Amino acid sequence: MDEKRFCPNCDKTQPVKCEQREETLTVRDTPIKVASLVTVCSACSEVFATEAQEDENVRKAYDEYRRLKGLLSPSDLKEIRGMYGLSQTAFSRWLSWGDITIHRYEAGSLQDAAHNETLMLLKDPRNAEKILEKHRNNLDQATADRLERTIAALLNAGVAKLVESDIATSLGMAAPSELNGYRRFDIDRFENLVLHILNTVGPTFKTAINKYLWYIDFGYFREQTCSITGSQYLRFAHGPIPKSYDYLFAGMFEKGMMETEEVMFKDHSGERYSATVPANTDLFQGNELKAINAWTSYLKGRSSRRLSGMAHEEKAYMLTKDREPISYRFAAELKVRPAARKKSAAAA
Known part of the structure; x- marks a missing residue:
């Protein structure tokens, strides 16, 4: 059945059809041939383009112009x-x-x-x-x-090579200890935990992502005496951060796993991260995934500032010197746990 739209020639809503026709658009004094989308009135045969069609036609012309002129997309x-x-x-x-x-x-x-x-x-x-x-x-x-x-x-080296061979190997060479949660660093687990967090909570600032990672690793260690990713965490101004996370995140960008969106605030800007691919949760055992989901659900909805504030109140943060690694032995003294929020929510 034909779609109905306002026809400027008939001056009223009429049945219309969407067609593709070749036309030439001028981009910076250069004629560009494109297969343009147009709308045709079934009553009077008037040909016109909707705003969305015009945008798409211009995009096609720009893409072809970039190809002809060797411009980056x-x-x-x-x-x-x-x-x-x-x-x-x-x-x-x-x-x-x-x-x-x-x-x-x-x-x-x-x-x-x-x-x-x-x-x-x-x-x-x-x-x-x-x-x-x-x-x-x-x-x-x-x-x-x-x-x-x-x-x-x-x-x-190229970013992906750097991450997988230099950084990942360097982190993975560290023997299991209280600084990595008695697990060698596993880049696949790290990347897929980040993806799972982003796919679960939606676009998120990196300060928040780092707090999710820290609470998940330390929270799981508290129960099982083993971390999930093998990450080492350092004490920084905004709270604990995974060691070399900048390079690890850069590697994920290079592999097409994540993208960013700039968000403007009153006096500054920030970058919100989004996953572009699903996480491979098969890497995690059942009890690990259960803990990951519990912590993600518990922390979801809290702002980056609130998450940093929570981390600042933990002994793990307060008793570690600036830029020094945080020992997993502090996991036993975490002030928060997922069950506590569920219980208080039920009481409310």
Whole structure:
């Protein structure tokens, strides 16, 4: 049955059909042929395009223009930015561009040739190193230092290789002890636990992800004297973080497991992480998955600030020096546990 839409020629709602017709659109003075979607009025044969069709037709024209001119696609830009672990705003500032420039490009706007050339250069971390030297003052100290470490890592190897061979091997070589929960680090378990968390709670800030990981590993250790991922956790300002998590997350971006979305607040911006693939929960035993789900359900809905506040009140955090590894022996003294929230919720 025909769809009904308002026909501008008939000046009333009429049955219409959606068709695909070849047309030429002009993009930056360049004629581009595309198979455009159009709407045809069944009553008067008027041909017009809805707003959604126009958007799709322009997107097709832009994609073809990028192909003809050798411009990077929005997904290419996200991948390059993901290599360096920067938010859209920080990435733009690093390159001395307007704060929303990368946001516009990743949303589909066409970059100019000069910007495209700069972005192409960033595929090689050696060029990124030179740009950081030139524009370091565009970034705050913490962001510049973190970017410098990321570039140094990329110079040694591709991100995926770095994570799987260098970082993962280094972490996995640590003998089972109270610092890794008596389990050697397992990158597959780590990555799939992150994916399971994101698929369960939805888009989440990295501060919150790190707290989920910490509470799950330490909570399971409290019951079973063994962690789930084998991660070592360090004491940092916003709470416990998995050792080398920046590189581990970067590896997940490189493999297409995660993506980010910049969120603007009143006086700052943040990046929200989302999973792009399902987690392989077969890696976890039944009692492990039960504990993972219990902790995820318990922590779900709490803000990053609240989760950091909870972690700051734990002896594990208070009795560990800054940037030092946190011993799993503190797991026995965790102040919170999933059952406590369920019980209080039932009482309410």
